[in-house]
Amino acid sequence: MTEGLMPDEIDDLARRARGGDRDALEALLAAVRPRTLNVCRGVLPHLADAEDACQDALINVANKIGSWQGTGRFTTWLHVVAVNSARSTYRRLKTQATPRDPHEPGAADRPDPRTTSVIAGTRLDLLEAMETLEREHPQYVEPLLLRDVYGLPYDEIAQQVGVPLGTVKAQIHHGRRLARPLLRES
Structure with a gap:
């Protein structure tokens, strides 16, 4: 059980x-x-x-x-x-x-990923923003996702990522500032 x-x-x-x-x-x-x-x-x-x-x-x-x-x-x-x-x-x-070579056999049968969601219903702008942040500022991604997407409390995030609580709060705040311009308006 x-x-x-x-x-x-x-x-x-x-x-x-x-x-x-x-x-x-x-x-x-x-x-x-x-x-x-x-x-x-x-x-x-x-x-x-x-x-x-x-x-x-x-x-x-x-x-x-x-x-x-x-x-x-x-x-x-x-x-x-x-x-x-x-x-x-x-x-x-x-x-x-x-996208692949349009002359490749079967290419016409595949949807164009530039205009079609790869994953139905996913906030592609959020995932793309996290990918950009991960490349440019990786220290902000994990705390930001754990707080803003999954709602974990700050103290649990601090314990998980192994940094002081104040640092986690600062990372999340700064991560939000960096991610905001990367997100499309809903």
């Missing part, structure tokens, strides 16, 4: 899984799958894309559980893993949709 586990119970499962308990790892993955899918759907609203990203995130959790320090909530660490998986999936989908 993994439905409705309390945060302390999830942390306990994660500690046991980190220690090599395979049954605990299986129970942990089952317990956090719905949360992971919801995080991925926040970036990739098209369900099939979000499910792919969720699967990647759960594989990363299983393979990298040892990198969770155990000092903060496991779910905060999971959020970061899920966001990164969703963004990687977005990048992969975007790359797959790049």
Whole structure:
């Protein structure tokens, strides 16, 4: 039974899984799958894309559980893993949709990615803004996404990224200023 586990119970499962308990790892993955899918759907609203990203995130959790320090909530660490998986999936989908030689066989059957959303329903301007920020100011992306997209509290973000609370607040504020001109008006 993994439905409705309390945060302390999830942390306990994660500690046991980190220690090599395979049954605990299986129970942990089952317990956090719905949360992971919801995080991925926040970036990739098209369900099939979000499910792919969720699967990647759960594989990363299983393979990298040892990198969770155990000092903060496991779910905060999971959020970061899920966001990164969703963004990687977005990048992969975007790359797959790049225009090709129009004379290539079958090219006429593919939609033009310059005019067609790669991922139905996604805020492409937000994803593009985060890609630009990541290239130019990578220190602002993770705190900004965790706060403004996923609503994590500042103290959890500070613990997750390993910087003082004041620094996290400043990074988020500055990240917002940099991202604002990159976003289209709704």
